[in-house]
Amino acid sequence: MTNLIRTASKGKYSKEKAIALKELAIKSIGSSNRSTAFELQQTIRLIQSVQTEIDALDNQIKLVVQELNTPLITIPGIGYTLAAIILAEIGHIDRFSNPAKLLAFAGMDPSTYQSGTYNASKTPMVKRGSTYLRWAIMQASRLVAMRDKVFSDYMVKKRSEGKHFNVARCHVGKKLIRVIYYLLKNNTAFVPQV
Numbered sequence: 779m780t781n782l783i784r785t786a787s788k789g790k791y792s793k794e795k796a797i798a799l800k801e802l803a804i805k806s807i808g809s810s811n812r813s814t815a816f817e818l819q820q821t822i823r824l825i826q827s828v829q830t831e832i833d834a835l836d837n838q839i840k841l842v843v844q845e846l847n848t849p850l851i852t853i854p855g856i857g858y859t860l861a862a863i864i865l866a867e868i869g870h871i872d873r874f875s876n877p878a879k880l881l882a883f884a885g886m887d888p889s890t891y892q893s894g895t896y897n898a899s900k901t902p903m904v905k906r907g908s909t910y911l912r913w914a915i916m917q918a919s920r921l922v923a924m925r926d927k928v929f930s931d932y933m934v935k936k937r938s939e940g941k942h943f944n945v946a947r948c949h950v951g952k953k954l955i956r957v958i959y960y961l962l963k964n965n966t967a968f969v970p971q972v
Contacts, residue, residue: 850958852967855921860914864958867911871962880959884911886952919951928971929953 780796787795840858843851843865850861874880881887885907923933929950936946961968 849961849965849967853918853922853954853957853961854925854968854970855923856918860918860921863910863914864918867908867914868958868962871959874959877956877959881952881955883907884915884955885909886912886915886948886955915951915955916947919947919954922954923947923950926970 779800780793783791783796783799836859839862843858843861846865848861848865850856850864851858856864868874868880868883871880874883878887919929923929932953933946933950936949937943941949957968960966
């Protein structure tokens with residue numbers, strides 16, 4: 779324990795600190811109080827019950843998404859829960875005539891600022907539209923960028939341009955929305971590019 783403390787503290791603490799921690803642990807761990815033990819057991823049972831409900835809900839989500847046979851599941855990094863959120867928020871893809879309209883619905887289109895001949899070059903996302911879809915796309919963009927080479931390379935490219943991680947992730951999300959639009963519109967599976 780002394781070596782572990784010395785290494786973790788980079789030499790700041792030594793054997794004396796290890797002995798003090800050991801004595802504190804002996805005094806603090808364990809309780810013979812029946813009411814505290816009962817309360818702890820009750821809390822553990824409650825957590826297990828809630829976890830059982832979460833597992834049942836996850837299974838229902840998986841069954842529904844499997845029944846829909848959506849091409850979103852073929853995108854690496856998008857699981858049943860994210861696919862369910864994306865599908866629920868988009869609804870029917872025919873509501874959108876092009877990917878730009880889906881991008882605007884997600885609130886990920888860039889805002890514009892112009893005055894006279896001045897056009898701002900760095901403007902934030904609009905953030906109108908579906909908050910849940912935007913959240914799901916941002917989560918999926920991080921996961922897809924870790925699992926697909928094209929999206930990963932795109933993320934690296936945006937980062938090499940000096941963009942903040944979240945800005946680069948937003949660009950990946952915009953690319954992902956265009957891919958999702960194409961897959962849903964044509965009902966085709968995602969094919970990784972080499």
